Amino acid sequence: MTDAVRQFTVGYDDDGIRLDRWFKRHLVDTxxxxxxxxxxxxxxxxxxxRATPxxxxxxxxxxxxxxxxxxxPDAARPKRERAPLSEDQIAFAREMVIHQDAQAFVLNKPPGLATxxxxxxxxxxxxLLDALQYDAEGRxxxxxRLDKDTSGALLVARTSRAAAFFAKAFSGRTAKKVYWALIVxxxxxxxxMVELPIGKQPGTGGEKMQVDEENGQAARTRYRVIxxxxxxxxxxxLQPFTGRTHQLRVHMAAIGHPIVGDGKYGGAAAFLTGGISRKMHLHxxxxxxxxPDGGKIDVEAELPTHFRESLKSLGFDEMLGNMMPLDEPTPPSKAQMKTRAKAHAKTVRKARRGERRVRGEREKA
Known part of the structure; x- marks a missing residue:
């Protein structure tokens, strides 16, 4: 046991939470x-x-x-320790890493894995984060966070300094996230732009949210059809400008276009026929x-298999999704996107030809 005063930085996902609920979430023994x-x-x-609960x-x-x-003494109980990770768990954790530097990891979280x-x-x-500690002092x-059934880019801090820095970036809305989704x-x-306040749905224990005009917290989401x-x-x-629980799912369902596979908010109407996966299509x-050390982290996460197969089945061109700059105020026309897509494809083919040429020269040598 330590006798030192402890300090914690409130994370982005704890924004708006009551202090007593924070303890239930993070210091469960208190x-x-x-x-x-x-x-x-x-x-x-x-x-x-001074603070109150x-x-x-x-x-x-x-x-x-x-x-x-x-x-x-009569209430003493052994401290629960994390079980050591298996080799398969360590390998799985490290396979999720798509960006790594001294201050942060970005993971590509698969659907079905809780945060x-x-x-x-x-x-x-x-x-699984013990697998990413390596030689660092702190875990x-x-x-x-991302919902269990949502896949994609998840930022993880490697140091306490980085965690505090990123928390402020999220709370200050300088961090930007872009999601792809299929909607009904x-x-x-x-x-x-969807601007509808969100609050907990009574009777669900906080497991489900709803649009709540009277008591909900302000929430804003921009959507653009690709x-x-x-x-x-x-x-x-989809681009969230606030970070409410289940925000994208609630907002899209509220305007009559639930995310494909999201039965929680879209009901039976959220599932498409024709071989489209029943998994949630939110990435x-x-x-x-x-x-924290200057510059930016800017990372894209590849689609999970079921999402990519659905795009293909519906005749969508995945490359078009990359043609919308993050800060562009209005989306380009389809003609502009196709022009950009062709230019991008040409660049990729040229790079691949160069790689093949280099390999051929090496083989001859």
């Missing part, structure tokens, strides 16, 4: 009675100010927590964020 006592005696502070936290704030209290543990959830990204830290039917407006398959479905780019395609 009882509410203890939290209340710390608050009452002024030992619990947020950004240097009901205070709402903001991402990037510094939480000062007293050292853990000694357990009573963090919970009730009946033993397999998750957080449980890598999650900066944000085609929006009448091809480039739109391609359409008649009136049956559309492939869209964190790209993440761009300032780097």
């Amino acid at each position: 009882s509410f009675t203890t939290v209340a006592k710390w608050a009452r005696t002024g030992q619990l502070r947020v950004d240097g100010s 009901g205070d709402r936290l903001k991402a990037g704030q510094i939480l000062r927590v007293p050292p853990p209290e000694a357990a009573k 963090q543990g919970g009730t009946k959830t033993s397999e998750h990204v957080d449980g 890598p830290k999650l900066v944000h 039917d085609v929006p009448s407006i091809e480039d739109g 391609e359409r398959a008649g009136n049956r479905t559309a492939w869209v780019e 964190a395609r790209r993440i761009r964020v300032d780097h």
Whole structure:
């Protein structure tokens, strides 16, 4: 047991959470009675100010927590330690890495893998992070989360300094994320902004969200249609400007275009016939964020197999999705996208010819 005061940086995904709920999520061995006592005696502070259990936290704030209290002898119980990872788990964790530097990893999380543990959830990204510690002193830290069935780019900090830096980037909305999704039917407006507040749906224990005009938190999502398959479905780019739980899924369902495979918010209507996978078609395609040491991290994550096969089955050209610059205020026309796609394809073919030529020269040598 340590007798040192502890400090924690509030993460992006904890933005807006009550202080007592933060303890339930991150310091599960600390009882509410203890939290209340710390608050009452002024030992619990947020950004240097006294805090109460009901205070709402903001991402990037510094939480000062007293050292853990000694357990009573009759209540003492062995500390639960993480089981060592198997070789297969280590290999799996490292295969997810698509970017690595001294301060961060970016993982390409597969669909079906939870980001963090919970009730009946033993397999998750957080449980695999020991595989990415290597020779560093501290364990890598999650900066944000993706839903279990959402695939794609997930940022992980390698140091406490980087974790605090990234948390502020997310809370300050300077970090940008782009998602790809297949949605049911085609929006009448091809480039739109959804601005609907989101709150917890009563009776679901916080497992499901809903549009809540009275008590919900502000939420904004931009969508842009990349391609359409008649009136049956559309492939869209989604850009969240806030970070509410299940935001993209709730917003698209609310405007009548649920994400394909999202039965939780779209019901039976979210599933397409014709051999389209029943898995959710929501993918964190790209993440761009300032780097703690200067410059930027800007990484794209490849699509999972089921999403790529669905695009192909519907006749969509995956290359068109890369033709929309992240900061472009309005999407280019289809003619412009196809022109860019052709130029991109030409560049790729030229590079491949160069690679083959180099290999041929090496073989001759």
